[in-house]
Amino acid sequence: MVLIILGTFLFMIPAATKDRHHLSLIDALFEATSAVCVTGLAVVDTGTTFTLFGQIVLLLLIQVGGWGFMTSGILMFIILGKKIGIRQRLLLQESLNTFTLQGVIKLVQRVIIITLIIEAIGAVALSIRWSYEMSISKAIYYGIFHSVSAFNNAGFGLEKDSLSIWVGDPTVNIVITSLFILGGIGFFVVADVFEKKNWRKISLHTKITLSFTLLINVVSTLVIFGLEYNNPATLGNLETADKWWAAYFQGVVPRTAGFNSIDISQMNLSSLVYMMGIMFIGASSGSTGGGIKVTTFALLIFALWSVLANKEDINIFKRRIPKPLVYRALSIAVSGVLFNFFIFFLLTITEKGTDMSLIAFETVSAFATVGMSAGLTMDLSTYGKILITIMMFIGRVGPLTMAFALAVHSQNKANIRYPEEKILIG
Amino acid sequence: MVLIILGTFLFMIPAATKDRHHLSLIDALFEATSAVCVTGLAVVDTGTTFTLFGQIVLLLLIQVGGWGFMTSGILMFIILGKKIGIRQRLLLQESLNTFTLQGVIKLVQRVIIITLIIEAIGAVALSIRWSYEMSISKAIYYGIFHSVSAFNNAGFGLEKDSLSIWVGDPTVNIVITSLFILGGIGFFVVADVFEKKNWRKISLHTKITLSFTLLINVVSTLVIFGLEYNNPATLGNLETADKWWAAYFQGVVPRTAGFNSIDISQMNLSSLVYMMGIMFIGASSGSTGGGIKVTTFALLIFALWSVLANKEDINIFKRRIPKPLVYRALSIAVSGVLFNFFIFFLLTITEKGTDMSLIAFETVSAFATVGMSAGLTMDLSTYGKILITIMMFIGRVGPLTMAFALAVHSQNKANIRYPEEKILIG
Numbered sequence: 112m113v114l115i116i117l118g119t120f121l122f123m124i125p126a127a128t129k130d131r132h133h134l135s136l137i138d139a140l141f142e143a144t145s146a147v148c149v150t151g152l153a154v155v156d157t158g159t160t161f162t163l164f165g166q167i168v169l170l171l172l173i174q175v176g177g178w179g180f181m182t183s184g185i186l187m188f189i190i191l192g193k194k195i196g197i198r199q200r201l202l203l204q205e206s207l208n209t210f211t212l213q214g215v216i217k218l219v220q221r222v223i224i225i226t227l228i229i230e231a232i233g234a235v236a237l238s239i240r241w242s243y244e245m246s247i248s249k250a251i252y253y254g255i256f257h258s259v260s261a262f263n264n265a266g267f268g269l270e271k272d273s274l275s276i277w278v279g280d281p282t283v284n285i286v287i288t289s290l291f292i293l294g295g296i297g298f299f300v301v302a303d304v305f306e307k308k309n310w311r312k313i314s315l316h317t318k319i320t321l322s323f324t325l326l327i328n329v330v331s332t333l334v335i336f337g338l339e340y341n342n343p344a345t346l347g348n349l350e351t352a353d354k355w356w357a358a359y360f361q362g363v364v365p366r367t368a369g370f371n372s373i374d375i376s377q378m379n380l381s382s383l384v385y386m387m388g389i390m391f392i393g394a395s396s397g398s399t400g401g402g403i404k405v406t407t408f409a410l411l412i413f414a415l416w417s418v419l420a421n422k423e424d425i426n427i428f429k430r431r432i433p434k435p436l437v438y439r440a441l442s443i444a445v446s447g448v449l450f451n452f453f454i455f456f457l458l459t460i461t462e463k464g465t466d467m468s469l470i471a472f473e474t475v476s477a478f479a480t481v482g483m484s485a486g487l488t489m490d491l492s493t494y495g496k497i498l499i500t501i502m503m504f505i506g507r508v509g510p511l512t513m514a515f516a517l518a519v520h521s522q523n524k525a526n527i528r529y530p531e532e533k534i535l536i537g
Numbered sequence: 538m539v540l541i542i543l544g545t546f547l548f549m550i551p552a553a554t555k556d557r558h559h560l561s562l563i564d565a566l567f568e569a570t571s572a573v574c575v576t577g578l579a580v581v582d583t584g585t586t587f588t589l590f591g592q593i594v595l596l597l598l599i600q601v602g603g604w605g606f607m608t609s610g611i612l613m614f615i616i617l618g619k620k621i622g623i624r625q626r627l628l629l630q631e632s633l634n635t636f637t638l639q640g641v642i643k644l645v646q647r648v649i650i651i652t653l654i655i656e657a658i659g660a661v662a663l664s665i666r667w668s669y670e671m672s673i674s675k676a677i678y679y680g681i682f683h684s685v686s687a688f689n690n691a692g693f694g695l696e697k698d699s700l701s702i703w704v705g706d707p708t709v710n711i712v713i714t715s716l717f718i719l720g721g722i723g724f725f726v727v728a729d730v731f732e733k734k735n736w737r738k739i740s741l742h743t744k745i746t747l748s749f750t751l752l753i754n755v756v757s758t759l760v761i762f763g764l765e766y767n768n769p770a771t772l773g774n775l776e777t778a779d780k781w782w783a784a785y786f787q788g789v790v791p792r793t794a795g796f797n798s799i800d801i802s803q804m805n806l807s808s809l810v811y812m813m814g815i816m817f818i819g820a821s822s823g824s825t826g827g828g829i830k831v832t833t834f835a836l837l838i839f840a841l842w843s844v845l846a847n848k849e850d851i852n853i854f855k856r857r858i859p860k861p862l863v864y865r866a867l868s869i870a871v872s873g874v875l876f877n878f879f880i881f882f883l884l885t886i887t888e889k890g891t892d893m894s895l896i897a898f899e900t901v902s903a904f905a906t907v908g909m910s911a912g913l914t915m916d917l918s919t920y921g922k923i924l925i926t927i928m929m930f931i932g933r934v935g936p937l938t939m940a941f942a943l944a945v946h947s948q949n950k951a952n953i954r955y956p957e958e959k960i961l962i963g
């Protein structure tokens with residue numbers, strides 16, 4: 112919150128913007144929220160509007176926002192760990208040392224260092240690639256900016272049409288996607304894999320995250336390839352290899368980096384709908400990505416399956432999932448749908464006359480902190496900008512946490528338990 | 538199922554359709570499914586396509602479909618009742634006599650008789666009203682057809698634009714809405730109220746159904762009134778009294794009768810989105826209406842509330858709701874959203890080039906067996922018709938039941954309980 116206000120203030124000072132492209136309060140607030148929540152939706156064009164100073168402020172907001180995302184996730188996990196089984200606690204203590212204030216500080220330091228190392232590697236790779244087609248200093252700056260933006264799943268770019276120029280470029284495709292997939296998979300998973308190096312030893316959380324991430328990414332690449340194959344405005348006129356690069360990039364990017372290498376506004380409605388689905392699912396817990404999270408989605412699928420198979424327990428990879436967790440996953444999904452529906456409904460009022468698909472896409476993109484747009488962002492009305500700003504914030508802190516914070520915490524006066532009574536549903 | 542096949546066959550014989558408007562297999566199947574599932578979506582215009590014979594077949598399918606809806610709901614409740622508390626069982630036994638085969642037959646008879654009485658009253662009222670502007674025989678036929686169609690929440694009409702001619706007519710508005718609200722509230726609730734006549738004595742199910750139905754209907758009337766007030770193609774050019782009638786009618790009709798008194802295709806996107814929401818919620822359990830049901834929705838709201846208020850129990854009207862029921866309600870909602878998303882996604886592929894709002898509205902309308910259309914039904918492709926037919930069927934039997942029927946019932950081989958392990962979600 113403090114960070115968003117600070118960012119808003121910095122974006123409003125004249126030095127941040129070129130040629131007196133002075134930002135209004137709401138635009139500055141929008142951009143600051145978008146950066147801190149690593150969403151990447153932009154009401155102004157980053158490259159042409161902001162000065163170098165403005166761009167660096169943007170990048171710092173992204174980085175601090177991304178760190179906040181990751182460390183708060185880890186802290187949640189540690190706190191969660193206090194209440195769980197011995198095996199789990201040992202696992203955590205192994206990878207995170209002991210749970211002391213010192214341990215936490217050490218951990219945060221470690222997150223920061225690993226982040227900087229990964230980003231540096233990404234920046235070097237990108238700078239070398241780009242030095243072939245631009246001046247060295249510009250290539251280095253581009254490399255750093257895009258590397259930080261990608262690893263933090265922010266999705267801000269410097270070119271007007273994101274990464275479309277490099278649609279078939281293997282280096283850019285591989286480096287950028289590796290960065291945001293790593294960032295989106297979460298620190299805990301990366302650390303877990305790095306330390307265990309063995310499928311049987313890694314935690315259930317890591318197993319689910321890895322298998323579902325892989326599954327969704329493969330399916331998404333195939334779906335986008337199939338749906339856009341004949342669309343002349345997107346994949347249609349590309350060569351076969353470039354088609355695959357573009358389908359892969361656009362298939363994995365909605366979770367939840369938000370760059371684009373083809374023109375999203377020209378994609379088929381079916382592709383947009385598919386992307387809304389995977390944007391809603393999002394990345395993994397304790398990462399720089401948003402959405403309801405892959406693990407939540409995995410629990411939903413397994414929970415429904417166990418209801419259908421008439422099984423009492425919900426088992427994944429030979430582990431039983433605690434009932435309260437399943438209950439929480441269902442609540443997260445339902446509250447996510449409700450929040451999206453409500454904000455979307457309000458936007459259809461404020462953005463009267465706009466095509467439904469644009470509004471729906473924008474809503475889900477903001478919720479999941481994806482930041483892709485089918486073209487609406489810059490045309491939003493003031494009320495629309497406020498709604499999307501609120502949505503980015505809700506998406507950042509999570510719908511359930513948000514609703515929790517808003518709710519009145521009524522005390523259970525005494526412990527009256529009412530008699531049970533069934534009702535007929537469904 | 539048998540009924541749908543029989544209906545398809547009857548619609549295909551030449552005597553059913555006028556002037557050799559011979560129906561194709563898929564159109565006949567669509568119409569029969571729409572009638573038996575009391576959805577009311579139509580690929581052909583009922584009044585001008587079907588002969589009197591065809592229309593009577595349609596009406597019989599609606600009536601038998603409606604009875605199936607109601608009695609299966611009651612049977613479910615009785616079966617449910619076997620496992621529940623003494624108080625509840627007494628309540629049920631009181632209102633439904635004893636649970637014997639004889640009792641069931643008696644009950645079904647009672648449902649049929651009450652249905653016919655209510656429909657007769659409705660038909661007489663409508664016939665008298667319409668006798669002022671058409672021949673007596675036509676008025677009687679119109680009265681019977683619309684009364685049956687309304688009470689069973691089918692939503693088939695005989696005029697090309699449903700009930701738009703009578704948009705401001707108090708008699709038509711009151712009779713039709715009373716019929717479908719009664720039908721949509723369910724036999725159990727009607728019987729419960731009729732026998733107890735006292736708020737404190739009626740069952741929790743009845744209390745929740747009545748209060749939420751009233752709440753949603755009042756809110757919907759106000760929302761439609763507000764959103765469409767200035768729309769010249771809908772409410773804008775009507776007089777104030779007619780505005781209220783039309784807003785009331787169009788506010789309560791999406792749950793889930795499916796008539797219309799104003800042109801739905803001309804309504805604002807925000808109204809369509811709002812209506813999709815209340816269509817999805819639908820009517821009450823064991824009624825002629827569809828959707829996830831008001832009681833399911835009520836449980837969702839209270840469940841989320843109890844999560845937020847950090848309460849262990851979910852209490853409504855001083856009764857505690859059993860946890861498995863809440864779990865089931867969340868599962869119904871999630872599977873409903875998944876089914877809608879999946880069919881909607883497939884429709885965006887088969888109906889390429891169609892506006893998203895039309896497809897989304899059509900999907901939810903079929904799912905909730907509402908039968909309102911923003912204009913797409915008659916333009917559907919063959920694959921689209923098949924998808925909507927499937928959706929009407931899913932909506933009729935309920936998403937969870939449907940998925941249940943489709944799922945492989947894997948046996949729990951022995952009773953291995955895996956060790957519990959938490960994962961991080963949301």
Ligand SMILES: [K+]
Pocket residue numbers: 149150151264265266367368369480481482
């Ligand atoms: K993003």
Ligand SMILES: [K+]
Pocket residue numbers: 575576577690691692793794795906907908
């Ligand atoms: K209907």
